[in-house]
Amino acid sequence: MTTLTPRNTRQLVKRHTSARSATVLGTVVAIAFGLTGASVAPARASGETGSTTTTSTLPTVFPAPQEMHASGDQVPLSGKVLIVTGDNPDASTVALVSRIVTAAGGNPVVSRTATGGGKRIYLGTVANNPAIDDAVDGLGAKNATGLKADGYVLASGRYDGYPTVALNGVDQRGTYYAAQTLRQLITHKVVPGVSIRDWPLMSIRGAIEGFYGIPWSHQARLDQMAFYGEHKMNTYIYTPKDDQLLRAKWRTPYSGAALDRMKELVKTANDIHVDFTFALSPGNDICYSSDADLKATEAKFDQLRSLGVRSFYIALDDIPLSFHCAADKAKYPDNGDWHWLADAQADYLNRINQDYIKPNGLAPLQTVPTNYNGSGPDPYKAEFGTRLDDDVLVQWTGEGVFSDTITAASVQRASTSYNTDHLYIWDNFPVNDGKRGRLFLNPLTGRAPDLYKYIDGITSNPMIEPYASMPALANYGDYTWNGPKYDANASMSAVLDELAGPDQGTRTALRTFADLNQEWPYRASTQKAPALSKDIAAFWQARSGGSSGATPALDQRLAAIVALPRTLAGMAQPGFARDAAPWVNAAAKWATALQHEIAMLTALDAGDGSTATREYFAAQDAVADAKKPTVPDQGSNGEPEPNQIVPSVGDGAFEAFTTKANNEFISWLGAKPIDTKGYSSTPSSSMGTYSSYGVSKMTDNDPSSYYWSNAAPSVGSNVQVDLGATQQVGSVVVRQSDSDSQTGDMIYHAALDYSTDGEHWTTAAEFDTKPVVRYTFDTPVQARYVRLRATALNPGGKWVKIRDFAVSATSPVSSNLPAANGSGAADAFDADLGTAYQAGSKPVEGSFLARTYADPVSLQQVSVVGTGAGELQVQHDGTWTTIGALAGVRHTRQVTSTRPGR
Template sequence: MVTAAFTAIAAAGAILSSVPAAAVPAAPTAATSDPPQVLPTPQQMTLGGPRVPLSGRVTIVTGDAPDPAAVDVVRGIVTAAGGRAVVSASSSGQGKEVWLGTVQGNPGISRVVSGMGSKDAADLRPEGYVLVSGRYQDRPVIALNGVDERGTFYAAQTLRQLVQAGQVPGASIRDWPLMPIRGAIEGFYGIPWSHQARLDQFEFYGRHKMNTYIYTPKDDRLLRAEWRELYDGPALDRMRELVTGATANKVDFTFALSPGNDICYSSQADFDATITKFEQLRALGVRSFYIALDDIPLRFTCDSDRQKYPNTGDWHWLADAQADYLNRIQREYLEPKGLPALQTVPTNYSGSGEDPYKGEFGERLDDDVRIQWTGEGVFSDTITVPSVTRAAQSYRTDHLYIWDNFPVNDGRRGRLFLNPLTGRAPDLYQHIDGFTSNPMIQPYASLPALAGYADYTWNGPAYDPAASMRAVLDELAGPKDSVRTALRTFADLNQSWPYRKAVVYAPELNADVDAFWAARTGGGSGGSTALMSRLERIRALPTTLTAMAQPGFASDAEPWITAASQWATALRHEVAMLEAIDAGDGVPATREYLAAQEWAAKAKQPTVDDQGGDGTVRKDVIVPAVGDGTFEAFVAKAEAEYVKWLGATPVSTPAYPATASSSMGTYGGNAVSRMVDGDLSTLYWSNTAGNAGRWVQVDLGSVKPVGDVEIHQADNDTETGDMFYNAALEYSTDGTTWSSAGTFSSSPVVRYTFDAPAQARYVRLRAAADNPGGQWVKIREFTVSPPSTAYETNVRAKPGSGAGLAFDANPATAFVAAAAPVEGAHLTANVTPAQSVNEVVVVGTAAGEVQVRRGDTWTTVGALDPTAPYAKFAVDPAWQVSGVRLLFSPGSAPPEVRELIVR
């Protein structure tokens, strides 16, 4: 499923018209007068009556055909509640008992359920169950009666949630799922889940009554690139363990093959290769099979297909070839073997409207084959009944179900999505077979969203997104209030799902930030209390979240947790900076400003690993984005106040007119000319990854002196996204021989000031290495400017740290000398025309004198303290000043001047 970029067929369609070690433990609920919360919400539930204690001896009555998985769950519940579980096939008629099983496997359970005033599960839908607790024959008894083994297992999972202080309240529950398919599809690009993570997923699915897992990670080469090859050795052993682990947790393990990149649909050899692969998996216990036809070339790869299915321009050629291939699998393999119907995702998998591909595909496809669909878009903000019914008609199917691209992040690999599942109509169960969520690359961080799918697909009309999210976060955190609060605080920082119309941005953090700024605008400082308290919680996340009940979550989210802590530390320094500004104290204000800059820079470092289709994991290549932009916005606003307080104004030189070009193609209408239109709200967008050797370039028309280059990448200046991640800035007089100006890593904004004017006609930004995750490239603006006459220096700067950075009204950048200054070394601001000056402000560290020019004479007005990052010097306003210079002390440490301000 393409989630990094829309698949080509969509555009064509528009033209066409054992328990795993890391499992969350069952924590007994503390004594409370509140009724227990059961999720997914049962269809019918009444609480009240005598409570059943689970202390002492508790007999689990199983009948002659017990389900071992359900027995193990109940045994664990009794033990966690302080009891001693004894398993028996029959009842002794004495003491506390838990009856367990189906009517067929444990015939006596029907009598018990009836005797406790309920009706057995025989007439419920598949996977349904009855749970009753209270008194039977004047004894404390619980009955867990499933309509089938899976129903019994789910009844045990409900019992787990009913326990309070070692007791089960009187209860009568009749429950069943509204959707038959409830689960996840591991269908993303990027680093596949680990073997242990998959096993832990199955345990989580069982606890939350999800029954489906589709195995189709895009970067498993034996599914796509080498789909004809069989598993062997350790890979085969791991597959066997996965199937066993899924089965133990009542999860259907569906094996999804993706042959579409190079299959010959009419080839007997390729059909045989498909069946051979499926047979290998069936021998391991797999009964559910799937052919994925998403994200494949819109062409045939063999002459026999081209001859058998001639292209007449209506896309029937592709639909017919695919349907015939799928029908053979269904009719010649699955049906004779007595296996469930085939599942598939077609090449055109989104949008509900009619088109020739969808209609022909559905008309020709066997009626029993299940078709997956993503909604109106690859990512769907909402999924409605009218949309679903329209799609079912377009695909001519009665077996439509949803491949939901939430919370998948392979298109936004620097993000986590911890917001609740919303926008799915509560009554969709009446029109589709179910849902599979496409989760994130991070398996444990996907669990909150997956719990939402479990609750929604089981009982959509009763689904409460906020309650579901609170419950699963508390489950993952464990019983400690401090950890629960910390996890909720972290989840709040990851709410912005960009495919929603009404995007929510870190609502709790934003509320505290808004209160802070409102108080500051009103002239008070009281608004900082709540914000500083929240920032302290965020700062402590790396320590607090290590105590989670589910340690895999903290491990998955570690880059984002660390970045959040660093951002929070930066904001604490920003608040202190603002307080120092209010006090008019420049030195502490600047120290706090620089400390905030340091921590923000740490937060912007790439610390997330990635993997491409070659299977190679690349370490620390993606910047984790956390806080939904709120941290960056606060820093920008606070720093704007600092700059305003400094009185700094940028010295700028108009950019040269230029013509833009690119070695990459263009996506949509985002033309290369937008790089040089002077408008940061428009952009050039490539249609391919920014891999090694690819470039964007401007032509100045003739060789000209160049002083500054500024390139704005991605969607904004503070977050990575589509851009060159490993960029080389180069210039040339002839477009053939190139000189290097410097390299930049993960920099949304590339800025470079030349020490001495460079002669160039062409300036380009070139990828020095492949982009992580196949990211495309966006360039919002590419400007090249002549040297400025407003300043001058005879000091050689470090590459990329030219003198212009001391006059850009951005204290985050600096003119940094490459070596210790020599006699006469200076940095000078020219004042034209000569005028009255009140003071000179220097932000930075250097040793030397501050001088002003009066006529031809330089007069010293003060000395720089190399230990102070801020200094202010008074100037006699009666003087007519034509220049201000910093005359550096010979042999002192290399000066770093962030701003030289004359006012």
Template sequence: MRRTTRRTASGVLGTAALILVAGCGPNQAAGGFPPPPRPALVGAKTASEPEDLPAITPKPRQIRRTSPDIPIPERVQLRTGQGVDEATKELVRRTFESAGAQHVDSGEQGNDAGNTALTVIVGTTDDPMVTQSLKAADVTVTAPLPDEGYVLTVEQRDDGGLVVLAGNDSSGAYYAAQTLLQLAGGGKIPGVSIVDYPAAPLRGVVEGFYGRSWSFTERLDQLAFYGAMKMNTYLYAPKDDPYHRDRWREPYPPDEREKLRKLVEQARRNHVRFTFAISPGQSVCYSSTRDRDALRQKMRTVHDLGVRDFSIAFDDTYPLPTWGCSEDIARYGVLSEATAGMAQADLLNAIQRDFLDTLDGTRPVRMVPVQYSEVRESPYKQALREQLDPRIQVMWTGTDVLPAAISTEDARQARAVWGRKVLLWDNYPANDFDKTKGRLLLAPYDKRDSGTTDELAGFVLNPMNQASASKPALFTAADFTWNPEGYDPQRSLRNAAEFLAGGDEATAEALRVLFDVEHYAASWTGEIWQAPAPELKRRLDIFRTKWATSDRKEAIAELRSYAKRMTDAPATIRKGVVDSRFVSDIEPWLDALQIWGQALASACDALDARVGGNEREAQARFAEMRNLATQAEKIRTRPGTTREQGPIKIADGVLDAFLREAPGP
């Protein structure tokens, strides 16, 4: 969505409570997870639980230690039942093979596991084999799981270990397998039982920013990443795809169709709903049979590639003095907010009822309105609220194009003004506007109330031009949208560093330094809602206090230690991050970070010399500091990689301010 100066733009599952009771009888269940009036929002450990529970992202709703850890043996018997697709089977197989199993013997439902040290059962909760296996593990789920929910239990037995992955549906089974992948490390599986399910029905990404779109390879990688993070939605809406907007009536050329087909297949394998967006609003004649047929035909060709989810976008189609065709003038009269809403409702209803309803497997279309933000009433919104098919989903960016915060009440008001739950198009961490010039947005997803998951149809984030560099923010958003009550932004961001580092702690620490100096978010109006470099600022504040009140040598030594971490972080990241695309995305920022770290180290050397009475040496080191800062400030973003070009920003307003004040009066 374009950020314009003219901003007239203005269900979570309600199933019964569920309880997991592992290794206890009915009378003991009262001391476990209490049944609330809706699915339990339990993620944090209680005081009575052991401290050795594994870290899993997204954080599960309920996890209990139920058994000692089980070593992964040479041979694993894998038995799959109903609702298990090939992607899930392959994921479980690869998990055990990478964890040390030499043989993973596959079998269908009912096969004898034989003499094996570990049996793994995968299926859906309506499969008799799965229910019997849960019963054998002494695990009870007292109410139906929500959509995409799952139970995972690990039990040590006299005749070997038992692992059961039970999904409410095919996606639930797949998400159980993704959790197993995180558990099975170090040659063993923790003995835990988990009940888990998402808060938001739709969780994912909209590729809707301006500037360079992602490449085909980047999109393949992103779709695999979404599956690993239990995100189920990808909305394809790249602004520089000419067949998305300017040439929307034209079919894709054969080579582009083949790429789309492969992307749709990659999405399906990773249990991601590939949503194809088309934006006809700048030239469509709403009343034209020819244009309606062109829209249907364009959507049909994509449906033939496997797409089952569609979006029709009218965002950033600026108000015109009149209709674009005589048919609309005759049908709707004078162009106004109300008649524009009527025309769009008519078009969307026709596409839904006369086209999508005739196709197998499609879901209701989504639409992006002209007034896509705010919660104020308008004739346009009233027309859509009253005339748009209630099944059609409306997308909303929040109380502004990029709001500093979204409260539960904001979401509730949006639901009221549109007459339905809206799908949040969140423009964080997009960096395609002037307030983000020269920056990566590596702060965690934040300032969205946990209660918004009850009032919204879901969340899709509009990421950065840099695909892999968007992963930290998307990682944390996946954590929030799955389990908002258990979400801790800083913990989730630390886990994102571990993820990108492949578990190497030195690399993760280096990434945390980078995340801090690129910790930033601003609203469209310029309000900073994620302050720059909070950790560096904390350390500089400590330095200032010690410098004024206590041992200056100690203060300098502590700050010099952090300056070294900043200087060394780029080399560690280049060497240790497992995602080479991430490193490529952030190269200019790594170059700048190293030099800024050296500048801070020179400031420490200068202050040290001053404390020792060597003012001549101090001035030389201050000059060195200034030269390094000037050198760092000359590093710019790469042409063509970011929409807004400019000097690279590293902890701006924090580090540069400190270096200016360091020489003193």
């Protein structure tokens, strides 16, 4: 037995607030007193695009044009530049071209006709600017007549004796896109001689704000519209799940500030040629056959139409599989084939289509059905598609809710199953509402280059963080415009440079950060922080070869990651830096931890235990900081709440390095965990179960499987285990969420209770935001039932996942000093330096923390890792012997006799 007599109570209790641990195994006793980038590929050089070869001297354009080649003379934009618009020009395009000329050092002069000398830029359609036909012809090109919607022709050279650029769209949006291409072509204030003939392969290209969680801010939406216009995306679908006026209060019109914001948003979208689609979600309480609800739908649409909305959508996803009124039940009887739901929904949509959409000359009605994934046939899909009007557009998410790949065969099969010629994709990438602690900065991949032949288009469901979603959205812009020429790495590299700005240091820093967010968990094979992982692998390889110091590559990368909060502060798109700040700061703290761990390993190699321990605890402090919840989330009252979610960054590479380094330290200590006996038990839950994720998975000894509730917990909701009989209980471990280190679906505010009869309960401890609930009793208790109970509502209405619920018998550890809430005496001997015994009250003379061996053992040495003050003792034949003193130690080793002791 070992006895601790504290000498400095204040230091003992308050010096360290983060967890510390000590361990025991075999002949070694350890007692702890914790009482208080590689870059994404660069943009490609212009090569073959479409059917025409591009010379390498031309700048790269995104999305890749269908046809582009060098032709004619360069056009400098200095001095006076006449912008020839014709009659009824598009104001947004004229303003854009004027800004482009000004940025290139020129003086833009807008005129309806080509009068006077100087450089000239003709713009418009043949219909509104007939002069452009001659200009395009004079530049050796063919005008845009006959191209697909949104197509354009851009030609430059000399025409009529003047340096000339022609921006000829098949429609106004095409002309606007021609101007966006012009913006990319300018190098050193000069437009190269070029001929481009371009058009999109998909007619729908853009985003659907359809996630759960904090809706985007008004300013973020305005900035998104501008971004879509720049990247030739023509669609924005407004349907944030947490807008009450779309779902819970869908019949209520917009008013006040909300109406003013909607008006500005719609106008901005229309001005820059983005189709604003308003998507209503009435399925939670609608009566499909009700005339009143039909009129309520049309009234809501009318309000938005008065603001300029020309595109409407009914979202039927994620709703109860039941009717909400007697009239529907009578009209559509349930015959067990799901036709009842499909018929009711299709009839409702057809009435909107026939009575409202077509009479008002609006764009085709759009919808997402209740069964929105999988390409195979089923009764709902077939009936829904057969009964639905042929011109209604139907969205689909792929083979799964999240689709790793989408193939042409899958799309064709789905079109047949839904019986529609107007299928298009709701692509759940890079959305993170199911993984709110993550950012997904990996490029869009896995979409077949020829999907454009079989679908109308794709809308991306972005992340809760709007500006951090921009890299993936730019990928969608490039892919949906020209899938066969889409280069995922080149597209990602280009948008990262755009967001970073011209400074090369900022660009490098952004690539370094993007490398830390590459794992997309919904695909079978994925990269995990590839550049960081490569440098870490080189470090361990060098270490295995006898090198004790860090490799220069890892040293440099960790230093760059530590500096990210500073180097990303000057990004051209400051919104990205704001969105990513929790992850950037966490990455810097993780990198700091790894720097300390490398120093720890170096000290171990040198036999310097004191330095190694100091560096170990410095690393632990940095890790603890990195694991603090700093990501905001939607509160139970519908309002955002700060610091709710732990940011996960590094794709697990940081954690893996820390585990491996710590294991070396633990091995040096000679520490091993105490074996404890886990009881078999019967699990249960007061909450429902989602799909096949049943309660039995809580106690199957497989943390990769889990119980998943089908709703957020109420106060008092619980998960519980029954040990079958009253047992002696020494420790409890409940693993929640998707991993030990990430928040997600879990009980955020929890109490751990135990009972002998299931009626009278004692609370052992309370926990906040702990993916792993771990508790050891200082003195074992008697219990048959153990439960984890919600004491408050979850943020953002999150559900609950329980991966493992284990209850174990007592261990040979004791203390007469109660532990602080959430720790226990056994934490000092669990061989986990991330846990610690922490005193819960002021120590007094005679306070002790002890481990008893079942049989006498020979103790060669005793190691203490942590902080504390007192005496270190061993017992032999009933006699206590002091072998050393503890005085605020971080680490000490005491050598003792080899006589057997207990």
